[in-house]
Amino acid sequence: MKRFRMNLERQKALYGIFFTMPFVVGFVLFFVNPFIKSMLISLSDIRFTQTGYELNYVGLKHYEFMLFVDTQYIRKIVDAFLQTLKDVPMVISFSLFSAIILNQKFRGRTLARVIFFLPVILSAGIVLRMERADFVTQVLMNSELVGAGGPAVFSDAAVRAFFEQLSLPSSFISFLMAAVDNVAVIIRASGIQILVFLAGLQSIPASLYEAADAEGATGWERFWVVTFPMLTPLILVNIIFTIIDSFTAGNSEMMNTIYDAVSLSSMGYSLSSAMAWFYFAFVAIVLAVVIKIVSKGVLYHQ
């Protein structure tokens, strides 16, 4: 038996290498190469030619510029970090809650699932790009719909007037307004996470719930004893995705700075690369720390 185990472990490891081989190949072919080139670009001045580009090595010039001359760069990193810190708990709890609702049986569930899927479509690729470029809609809708920082849903003036009628203190009204604006942003950022949780909920064995029922657990207890522990592996994935999404969202200030730097000057592409690499190193470190902490709480059903 012991011998069988040993052989099995070796066989599994062999298959493991075989299964993950595609990624290793892809990483070497399609990531390392552009990664190193982009790294070299950030250490050089770039000049585009007909067959590609030429590099002129300048050392850390671009890094020094963004860290010590550009007064905004560090501030933007800090802002992005604080924003992520705020986003992650809200997105995770909202999407978990929504997934649990969408997993229940009720009339119109298919319609509700279609609607909750829309943010996945609306936050990807060209749709997002065009939304930002769509100047006229913004002007037309501006008075009522589009607040600063994102498409707010409620008419600011009308909502404010409503709160003022209730004679609430104005600082409290501002807080409520921010919360309402935030709700729309959080909902739009949760599409992916909701679907991941939904898939997780569908895969929890019914036998576990039956066991909990047999013990006389209430709905609340069922959640904490069965649902939540079974979902912890996916909570980790969703936290990873939310952090990355929040840091690198196409419409975040930092990413815009990186993209805009390209058009700043002829050296823009080098500066942009430098900004990007420093930023991603920072994000990677944040991610590593978070994964380390969260992994301790993850339960694998084995």
Added chain:
Amino acid sequence: MLPTLRLRRIWFRNIKHWPWVLVRTALLVAISYVIIFPLLSKLSTAFMTESDMWDATVRWIPRRFTLENIQLVIELMSYPRALFNTGLLTTVVSVLQVASCTLIGYGLARLSFRGSGLITALVAFVLVVPPQVTIIPQYLNFRFFNLYGLLPEPGINLIGSFWPFVLMSVTGMGIKNGIFILIMRQFFKGMSSSLEEAAYVDGADPLRTFLSIMLPNAIPALVTVFLFAFVWQWNDFLYTSLFMSGKTFLTTMLSRIGTGILTPSIVTLRNNTGMLLLIAPLLLVYVLMQRHFIESVERTGLVE
């Protein structure tokens, strides 16, 4: 338990259920409103004439209802052709990505070996770097594809073919593939190992165990990953516009339908209409997929 007692308990539960149903409905309606609202404004402008757009009395319902925008944009986008090309590329890419990411995820979750932790970390790191940052070297990589000098100079030009997409999908390097790998890894890691053990004791090798025992239990995750892959490839502009430049795809055509028009309101009309035409097939795919997915889950009951 006595039948009457049981009935009473169910009845009691239902009564307790009512406030929750109300709260749930209210929440669903409110959230749906927040999500649909921006789309609704687009939907209505697609059927408006230009004069309606500047008419302050027209909010939602067009005064002069027209299908002209739709007809025009279908023509401008070469819609049937673009739809076919995009559909084909997207299907190929998402099937390949689901296959490769499932394999890789399973390998990392269930078949650990020395270095699998490091590979998992690399997967997360690839995800951190958005494609925009490496796109220029990536483009040159495929323009003069030479496998680090293995192929003769000046390499093969893969631009304009499906190869860049296929190669990146097979190796789990496509759009946000890192998250697919991580989803599958966590999914498989969270599964109970009793059936797996039984298969091994019966002498099945890891590949058979994976295909016949573990994979059928991962259908919800597979469908979810497929949907993400499908949507992201469908909406992709960055890769498609570079690797397929000059070819007819929905996103590349959509980006051009406003060029040369100086009146912003006409551009907006066209863009909104085009966006609807882009999204509509996606919604159809989703409705079909998710129905199939729920049924399959409920039919098999997904026992461990």
